[in-house]
Amino acid sequence: MALKTPHILSMSDLSREEIEFIFQTTDSFREVGGRAIKKVPALRGKTVINLFFENSTRTRTSFEIAGKRLSADVINISKSSSSVTKGETLLDTAKNLVAMSPDILVVRHPSAGAPHAVAKILQRARVINAGDGAHEHPTQALLDLLTIRDHKKKIEGLHVGIVGDIAHSRVARSNIRGLQTFGAKVTVVGPKSMIPAGISALGVDVSYDLAEVLPKLDVVMMLRIQTERLDAMPFPSVREYSRFYGLNPQLLKKAKPGIVIMHPGPVNRGVEISPEVADGPYSLILDQVKNGVAVRMALLYLLAGELESVKGEA
Amino acid sequence: MKREAYLIKDVRIFDPALKLDQTGDVLLRDGKIEAMAKGLKPEGDLEILDGKGKVLVPGLVDLHTHLREPGYEHKETVETGTRSAAAGGFTTICCMANTNPVNDNAAITQYILQKAREGASVRVLPIGAISKGLQGKELAEIGELKQAGCVGISDDGMTLMDSQLMRLAMDYARGFDLPVLTHSVDANLAKGGAMHEGEVSCRLGLKGMPAEAEDIIVARDIYLSGLTDCHLHVAHVSTAGSVELIRQAKRRGLKVSGEAAPHHFTLTDAACEDYDTHAKMCPPLRGEEHRQAVIAGLADGTLDCIATDHAPHATVDKETEFDQAAFGILGFETALPLSLRLVEQGAVSLERVIQSLTSSPMAILKRPYTGLQVGAVADVALLDLQHVWTYRASEGFSKSRNSPFEGWEMKGRVLGTWVDGKRVHQG
Amino acid sequence: MAQETEKLLMDAAQLEATLQRLASQIAERQGAEGPYHLVGIHTRGVPIAKRLAALIKNSGPIGVLDINLYRDDLSAVADMPVVKETSLPFSVDGAHVLLVDDVLYTGRTVRAALDALFDLGRPKKIELLALVDRGGREIPLQADFCGKRLSVSDREVVKVRLLETDGKDEVVVAQGAE
Ligand SMILES: [Zn+2]
Numbered sequence: 001m002a003l004k005t006p007h008i009l010s011m012s013d014l015s016r017e018e019i020e021f022i023f024q025t026t027d028s029f030r031e032v033g034g035r036a037i038k039k040v041p042a043l044r045g046k047t048v049i050n051l052f053f054e055n056s057t058r059t060r061t062s063f064e065i066a067g068k069r070l071s072a073d074v075i076n077i078s079k080s081s082s083s084v085t086k087g088e089t090l091l092d093t094a095k096n097l098v099a100m101s102p103d104i105l106v107v108r109h110p111s112a113g114a115p116h117a118v119a120k121i122l123q124r125a126r127v128i129n130a131g132d133g134a135h136e137h138p139t140q141a142l143l144d145l146l147t148i149r150d151h152k153k154k155i156e157g158l159h160v161g162i163v164g165d166i167a168h169s170r171v172a173r174s175n176i177r178g179l180q181t182f183g184a185k186v187t188v189v190g191p192k193s194m195i196p197a198g199i200s201a202l203g204v205d206v207s208y209d210l211a212e213v214l215p216k217l218d219v220v221m222m223l224r225i226q227t228e229r230l231d232a233m234p235f236p237s238v239r240e241y242s243r244f245y246g247l248n249p250q251l252l253k254k255a256k257p258g259i260v261i262m263h264p265g266p267v268n269r270g271v272e273i274s275p276e277v278a279d280g281p282y283s284l285i286l287d288q289v290k291n292g293v294a295v296r297m298a299l300l301y302l303l304a305g306e307l308e309s310v311k312g313e314a
Numbered sequence: 315m316k317r318e319a320y321l322i323k324d325v326r327i328f329d330p331a332l333k334l335d336q337t338g339d340v341l342l343r344d345g346k347i348e349a350m351a352k353g354l355k356p357e358g359d360l361e362i363l364d365g366k367g368k369v370l371v372p373g374l375v376d377l378h379t380h381l382r383e384p385g386y387e388h389k390e391t392v393e394t395g396t397r398s399a400a401a402g403g404f405t406t407i408c409c410m411a412n413t414n415p416v417n418d419n420a421a422i423t424q425y426i427l428q429k430a431r432e433g434a435s436v437r438v439l440p441i442g443a444i445s446k447g448l449q450g451k452e453l454a455e456i457g458e459l460k461q462a463g464c465v466g467i468s469d470d471g472m473t474l475m476d477s478q479l480m481r482l483a484m485d486y487a488r489g490f491d492l493p494v495l496t497h498s499v500d501a502n503l504a505k506g507g508a509m510h511e512g513e514v515s516c517r518l519g520l521k522g523m524p525a526e527a528e529d530i531i532v533a534r535d536i537y538l539s540g541l542t543d544c545h546l547h548v549a550h551v552s553t554a555g556s557v558e559l560i561r562q563a564k565r566r567g568l569k570v571s572g573e574a575a576p577h578h579f580t581l582t583d584a585a586c587e588d589y590d591t592h593a594k595m596c597p598p599l600r601g602e603e604h605r606q607a608v609i610a611g612l613a614d615g616t617l618d619c620i621a622t623d624h625a626p627h628a629t630v631d632k633e634t635e636f637d638q639a640a641f642g643i644l645g646f647e648t649a650l651p652l653s654l655r656l657v658e659q660g661a662v663s664l665e666r667v668i669q670s671l672t673s674s675p676m677a678i679l680k681r682p683y684t685g686l687q688v689g690a691v692a693d694v695a696l697l698d699l700q701h702v703w704t705y706r707a708s709e710g711f712s713k714s715r716n717s718p719f720e721g722w723e724m725k726g727r728v729l730g731t732w733v734d735g736k737r738v739h740q741g
Numbered sequence: 742m743a744q745e746t747e748k749l750l751m752d753a754a755q756l757e758a759t760l761q762r763l764a765s766q767i768a769e770r771q772g773a774e775g776p777y778h779l780v781g782i783h784t785r786g787v788p789i790a791k792r793l794a795a796l797i798k799n800s801g802p803i804g805v806l807d808i809n810l811y812r813d814d815l816s817a818v819a820d821m822p823v824v825k826e827t828s829l830p831f832s833v834d835g836a837h838v839l840l841v842d843d844v845l846y847t848g849r850t851v852r853a854a855l856d857a858l859f860d861l862g863r864p865k866k867i868e869l870l871a872l873v874d875r876g877g878r879e880i881p882l883q884a885d886f887c888g889k890r891l892s893v894s895d896r897e898v899v900k901v902r903l904l905e906t907d908g909k910d911e912v913v914v915a916q917g918a919e
Binding site: 001035039041 | 807809810811812815816817818819820821823824825826827828856857860861862
Binding site for chain 1: 505506511512513514515516517518519520521522524588589633634635636637638
């Protein structure tokens with residue numbers, strides 16, 4: 001079996017069978033991660049470029065470790081998209097990188113659809129979307145799905161709550177698609193000012209009341225509140241947000257036994273999640289990080305094959 | 315100098331404003347429609363054209379275009395833009411003020427008109443700015459703009475958010491008998507928006523502009539039109555809400571008119587899927603219910619005219635991230651066939667379509683309309699309504715290529731355009 | 742696909758006898774060297790290792806090695822091979838490893854297996870067992886234990902079928918396959 005899509009741009013590019021296959025491959029890489037020597041020669045001679053137009057130490061590091069453990073040559077290019085004049089940023093940079101004959105470009109960009117634009121101009125290299133604006137973050141969703149499956153043994157039939165700024169969250173969009181592919185029920189929760197118009201397009205339930213929804217959930221994903229990204233504050237204060245939409249030990253008492261708590265990180269302790277909960281027994285936050293490297297190794301490995309339609313790229 | 319002369323034989327002469335629909339010969343000479351009758355004898359030195367199966371209409375008029383000169387000559391110039399207009403059957407076009415420098419004073423207006431005299435294929439009527447530099451802070455010299463040749467004022471692209479200044483502008487423009495043309499997007503409500511707010515924007519993770527951002531401004535400006543007795547022309551209406559507001563305003567007898575752009579009645583926000591920046595314009599492509607409302611508005615006359623909002627952009631402005639890409643698309647060479655699709659679909663009559671491209675925009679400008687009659691100025695277009703062709707932006711006359719209709723099969727083609735009796739395009 | 746004609750090399754009884762013989766050879770050598778850690782190479786090396794372990798009454802855990810991440814042809818393939826389980830439930834350091842595979846051919850699989858083993862630790866000694874050695878080596882490498890030696894052309898394919906993986910025990914040579 002091989003992945004049908006040449007690029008990983010959206011979770012909707014992946015069928016359930018393909019995701020299962022990625023997970024099966026991930027299992028092998030988890031074993032590699034447990035070794036004393038955590039390196040295999042599989043991608044020797046391959047070049048992976050991490051092209052990051054947005055700061056994200058953890059995602060970039062995760063991809064970098066994944067690439068290096070596969071023995072690929074990993075090059076990190078960080079650009080602040082604001083410092084380069086528009087129009088020249090993305091595609092010019094990508095065209096220049098093509099001259100280095102990369103095999104895989106890992107692209108993180110503040111604009112939704114930027115990895116699609118890069119993928120369109122490439123003939124040989126593959127693109128992995130490492131987060132594009134408020135659109136998608138598929139590798140995060142894959143590691144989240146895997147973490148849920150590890151702990152719940154299945155995903156189908158689970159009720160998953162995603163709590164926070166749904167409007168601006170690529171993690172939410174990718175997870176919604178992935179969870180639906182596996183037949184889970186998703187409820188998005190947040191102040192109505194953070195629920196995007198047109199949410200019905202995503203086929204999820206919507207709630208504005210975390211306390212009311214929490215007892216029904218098998219899994220709850222808390223999203224990071226990024227006040228610095230918002231041009232207008234959609235809630236009156238962080239304090240008030242935290243009171244109504246933060247997860248604390250008291251609220252957690254209402255949850256089903258066996259609920260698991262996830263967060264894509266980095267955590268704003270005391271805002272969307274209290275420290276006791278983040279570090280508590282139901283929290284899978286560290287498992288998410290650990291699975292991140294293995295999932296990304298699996299994706300880099302599975303995308304490293306030569307595209308059949310290689311057209312002598314200059 | 316020898317004047318051109320043309321005898322178009324056995325052509326369908328079609329001018330709905332004059333209730334004219336008959337077959338005959340038309341003689342264009344000395345800048346005038348010299349004769350219209352059956353079986354005209356060719357006399358003197360003239361070119362004879364077979365008009366059988368073809369339609370002769372008055373030259374098309376476009377109230378809303380961007381010629382980009384001065385300032386953005388890499389995107390378009392008066393020369394290239396008007397050449398493209400001629401290819402689309404247009405003989406008169408209005409150009410918006412968002413040049414660089416902005417057309418907010420007589421010198422710029424004169425510069426544009428000078429460029430037009432030097433190399434324009436069609437008549438150019440500039441629209442002046444409402445506010446200096448389109449900044450929405452203080453009024454431009456509206457009286458001098460009119461004197462220099464501006465036929466209306468607009469801060470197109472930059473909605474004037476200060477209601478008090480808008481009221482002053484409309485009061486002032488009323489005194490000079492100038493229509494105010496508005497681009498209606500509430501700048502705060504639509505801040506950072508890249509497309510229509512709805513299911514598609516939610517899926518794509520793009521910031522949306524709600525339809526209400528247009529409705530709110532249209533409602534405000536209709537009230538201000540009532541307050542000031544100034545003629546309000548709502549440009550490129552894209553929402554069901556504003557169509558209804560204009561319909562009601564007209565019923566109340568207010569001096570309000572509206573226009574529809576071909577892309578708004580042809581495409582929906584679904585065209586933005588896959589982040590195609592050629593589907594990015596402002597006002598944005600909306601949902602199907604809005605598209606249908608715009609078509610209905612055009613059919614019942616709520617929307618008086620069709621205007622292209624021809625907005626050329628260079629490749630670098632479009633080959634970029636969707637949220638960074640420039641707003642706007644080419645319009646001249648696709649406007650007629652896209653409008654004829656509405657006729658083909660039975661949604662709008664051919665009479666309405668031709669009227670909305672000829673006599674209606676002239677009425678909004680309060681300019682004399684002579685149409686197809688003997689003695690009238692020979693601004694005409696010869697059309698083949700049945701001709702099927704494939705649109706290629708690269709084969710067009712604009713300097714730019716930004717069209718979402720690339721590769722579309724079009725029905726209806728301009729065979730010839732005459733301005734002042736001179737043939738400016740032959741297709 | 743070309744029509745395949747297969748020639749039987751070993752039936753079930755012959756295969757069983759071969760394993761018996763290999764087992765007694767291992768048992769003999771094992772006495773001198775101490776107990777082996779048997780490691781089967783995916784796919785058919787694994788059940789062979791298990792059977793041999795049972796025959797020599799070696800109750801130690803059987804290692805499983807997938808060599809795909811160590812293949813030397815990955816830079817050119819279109820579809821990356823499916824990676825299967827690798828599991829060595831004992832410390833490789835200082836171990837006396839017996840690598841088990843079904844067919845020894847070019848030697849590249851064994852080379853990859855050796856690389857994989859060294860990434861997992863530092864064995865004291867590694868020996869190699871192949872059920873069938875069909876010749877055609879491309880690197881200098883020989884089996885310490887061999888069930889059957891053949892000399893077949895490059896166009897032929899030696900196939901080992903096992904009850905555990907294929908539903909029956911036999912070894913055949915197929916013509917004009919691939
Ligand atoms: Zn506009």
